[in-house]
Amino acid sequence: MRALTVISPGTWELQDREDREPSPQSLRIAPRVVGICGTDLDIIDGTIDPAFVRYPIVIGHEWAGTVVVGNAEIPSGSRVVVEGIIACGICAECLTGDTNRCVLYDEYGFTRDGAAADYVDATADLVHVLADHVSWDSAVLTEPAAVVLRALQRAAPASGGEALVIGDGTVALLAAVLLRQWSPSRVVMLGARDDQRALALKAGVDVFTTDPDSVGNNFSIVVEAAGAIAATATAFAACARGGRIVLIGYPGHGKTFPLPVDDVINNDLNILGSFSYTRSAWADVVALLNSGAADFSFLVTHHYPLADCEQALGTLRNPSGARGKVVLEMTS
Ligand SMILES: [Zn+2]
Ligand SMILES: [Zn+2]
Incomplete structure (x- = not known):
């Protein structure tokens, strides 16, 4: 073989x-x-x-x-x-x-x-x-969708909040699709390449931008799916008080980021890593596909x-x- x-x-x-x-x-x-x-x-x-x-x-x-x-x-x-x-x-x-x-x-x-x-x-x-x-x-x-779904299930964002997805690759695009299960008021994607705009719109993104200075700082959930230290810094800057930062983009083994500890405390932030997927998240993705709810x-x-x-x-x-x-x- x-x-x-x-x-x-x-x-x-x-x-x-x-x-x-x-x-x-x-x-x-x-x-x-x-x-x-x-x-x-x-x-x-x-x-x-x-x-x-x-x-x-x-x-x-x-x-x-x-x-x-x-x-x-x-x-x-x-x-x-x-x-x-x-x-x-x-x-x-x-x-x-x-x-x-x-x-x-x-x-x-x-x-x-x-x-x-x-x-x-x-x-x-x-x-x-x-x-x-x-x-x-x-x-x-199915596999990357299960990775994303498990991360979002762990974060469990409140409905009606604003969501920011950092990154424009497959994981980021899947995050934009699957975030809808929690009914955000809007989904903003901060991408790296304008070539990804059409895919982002197909994924249901409300606003696609490549300018980090334009996104604001009032997101109740920020999904970091770019896998770059600069993107991690953007995630911290964009998260609202009491918000959730979900890290699923790998910046490279051993890469580090200087944590703004005062901001994490004062802004009452929740920082979540999420490794791979659970058996139940996998089954949930298969159910979404088989029911026709996701394609x-x-x-x-x-x-x-x-x-x-x-x-x-x-x-x-x-x-x-x-x-x-x-x-x-x-x-x-
Ligand atoms: Zn993979
Ligand atoms: Zn075991």
């Missing part, structure tokens, strides 16, 4: 591997679409926190595919998405539903081989069947066959024009 493998930081190749038999406990799924993101670049470059990756690793943690070896409940031919985090289910974190913090961290595309390959094996409890109407391009956003397909702007993965990674590193999710097509 083909497998896009990062052998060690800085070294990757599209390998041709021996096929293995699936274990009797697993379903086998053929990935159809695999999204790539900045975290994949961090894995390739070795800039990810080393506690969350092992090498060599097949990348691919955003994906959807078709079951090729199924069971009675999920037969062959089912179109599915698969939870990437394999939570143990019995540690103290799992027992309280905080499966993103499972003490036995294990995740496809990070600590076990991911979906940029011809096959992935997974136990049935991780596999979620898609309704027929859910497009591949919508389904491929993320507009976010996919680039498709490449797996063989052209180098160009796909280049598009991710050096965006020009409108760029949403970059997807590898696994069929060709």
